[in-house]
Amino acid sequence: MNRIKLLFFATLRDRAGTKSMDIEIPSDLTIQGLKDKLAQDYPNLAQSMSSVIVTINREYAFDEAIVPQNAEIALFPPVSGG
Amino acid sequence: MNRIKLLFFATLRDRAGTKSMDIEIPSDLTIQGLKDKLAQDYPNLAQSMSSVIVTINREYAFDEAIVPQNAEIALFPPVSGG
Amino acid sequence: MQTELPTIYSITEDEIDLDALLAAITLDSTGAAAIFTGMVRGVTRRDDPHETVYLEYESYVPMAEAKMKQVADEIRAKWHVIEGIAIVQRIGRLYPRTPTVLIACTAAHRDTGVFDAARYGINRLKEIVPVWKKEVGPNGEEWVEGDYVPKPGE
Amino acid sequence: MQTELPTIYSITEDEIDLDALLAAITLDSTGAAAIFTGMVRGVTRRDDPHETVYLEYESYVPMAEAKMKQVADEIRAKWHVIEGIAIVQRIGRLYPRTPTVLIACTAAHRDTGVFDAARYGINRLKEIVPVWKKEVGPNGEEWVEGDYVPKPGE
DSSP states (O other): EEEEEEEEHHHHHHHTTTTTEEEEEEEEEEEEEHHHHHHHHEEEEEEEEOEEEEEEEEEOOOTOOOOOOEEEEEEEEEOOOO | EEEEEEEOOOOOHHHHHHSEEEEEOOOTOOOHHHHHHHHOHHHHTTTTTTTOOEEEETEEEETBBOOOOEEEEEESSOOOOO | OSSSEEEEEEEEEEEEOHHHHHHHTOOOTTEEEEEEEEEEEOOOOOOEEOOEEEEEEEHHHHHHHHHHHHHHHHHHHOOOTOEEEEEEEEEEOOOTTTTOOOOOOSSSSSGGGGGHHHHHHHHHHHHHEEEEEEETTTTTTEEEHHHOOTTTTO | OOOOEEEEEEEEOOOOOOHHHHHTTTOOOEEEEEEEEEEEESSEOSSSEEOOEEEEEEHHHHHHHHHHHHHHHHHHHTTTTHHHHHHEEEEEOOTTOOOEEEEEESSSGGGHHHHHHHHHHHHHHHHHHHHHEEETTTTEEEOOOOOOOOOOTT
């Protein structure tokens, strides 16, 4: 198993109801696998998972990427700074 | 006759040796005529008269323009602000 | 060539001080600066006209600062003549007329791409720097969503 | 449409205060500003490389301010969306790294020509606003001469 930190921002934080959580995931889970798991475990997040942006250790990450050990994973909508 | 005020800036001021002077000129003198007169009366200014920029009452003026009564005439090199 | 070119990038809750930032990215060889700032609009007329009471900004701060540095690196890669760069995003609750973001680029001369560099900087910030704003109006609040999806390697 | 759009134009011996000028040309509908500033270079590498101890600026003040207003009018005629404009030239003895000139334009959005408007403003200022500078270096002083000759109607 792999213990990771999840961070939620903006609409994702509102839906998750929390800024962050630590969870355990299977080793070698992909980002796509993580999104599927979150959609299942947290129904409020399910509708966001198709368009969510994901980062691994503060770099943009994509569906096929493997979640590394002890990763910091952030989930958020497209950015709107400025 | 027409009494006018002359203002000199930058290199023109250095060559004239003064910031301003009041002079009398014939009525209906053109800017070209004024430049010719200044070149004759103030030899230090002669070499500047071919490239000098002239204004009448704070608007750019050209050789054929007639100098109006009581005009404020400025003479200066191309501007270099910024 | 200067050995150390000033690059400032920060997420802050403090007021943006243009004069101080400009001074910090001015070298002895600097003759020109192009600066872009964005402010909170109290009244928006284009697209979906509306009024804004305030904007509430939040950021994923450590990643945002890293991405701001990346934007600065991209600017330097495209415009080699750029001397100093400042990229600042203010967060928190910001009211109309308040500057929220600044991108400033300096160079020896103004005809060197310094304007284009600043424009590129604000466009990239709005694409890849993780900052979000919630708009609070007279009739409720709503997250403003961007539309850019970063590509691998960004 | 605002009934009164702020336009600031001045020749001054005082420090240029970017934050105050920006605030003065920000309306409730303003979302973007493009600002250009020029500074005294202590070291110039391009063309004729040299060092500068200071620049001494002078101006034909009443005409300069009238021509700055004309530049602002030209900007508004070309970019109808511009909200506020500030054009400030500092004169007197100015040392390296000191901001000497500022052109700032504001608009509701950044994709409205606000960058081009500021660039146009500085280019026009350097053509038609009567200001001159004398460069004082380690080995003497020399007037900097421009090369633009105004056309009738300018």
